[in-house]
């Protein structure tokens with residue numbers, strides 16, 4: 001099965017080849033894969049910042065315990081979750097859904113009200129937990145899609161979110177830093193590339209009831 005081979009090939013890359021860049025075409029494919037991720041209700045409550053500016057990446061590295069992937073990966077994708085999820089976000093989704101599937105917007109009023117009341121019952125902190133969870137699903141899609149293109153990646157949450165938010169002015173955009181996908185190509189001498197996968201036996205992870 002090709003997917004298993006690709007997932008075995010993938011590993012959390014520590015040392016990227018700084019001279020090898022992802023092509024524009026492949027980057028578009030990865031963006032499309034991320035955008036096709038499943039999200040709760042389909043609301044896609046996040047934005048992905050593609051951070052190219054080397055000076056900004058240096059600052060972010062300092063806020064990531066000096067992890068080299070932040071500056072050395074070909075592309076740095078920062079998944080940011082929405083801080084708020086008000087009724088306008090639900091309405092925006094329902095409008096898009098109606099346009100794309102040629103539905104009558106008024107027919108989705110009850111569905112919209114149900115979503116809105118569920119969200120209104122959550123505290124701001126719970127909303128943030130909920131929206132940031134969605135970014136991890138998108139990150140998983142990125143890792144799998146990248147492996148199919150033989151593009152290396154490192155998922156990262158070893159960074160200071162408050163500092164990231166400040167450096168990038170995320171709060172003003174209604175966003176909060178959630179998780180990173182550093183993508184590019186492994187360096188020939190990345191010592192982690194040779195390690196075998198460390199995984200529990202499948203029988204330990206699954207239970208049939």
Ligand SMILES: Cc1cc2nc3c(=O)[nH]c(=O)nc-3n(C[C@H](O)[C@H](O)[C@H](O)COP(=O)(O)O)c2cc1C
Nearest residue numbers: 010011012014067154155156157158159179197198
């Ligand atoms: C959400 C998440 C956050 C992670 N954060 C970091 C990180 O900050 N730095 C790092 O080098 N690796 C990070 N990792 C990589 C894990 O250590 C790695 O995935 C795990 O050891 C399994 O190894 P493998 O991915 O190579 O199979 C992270 C992984 C995940 C899923």
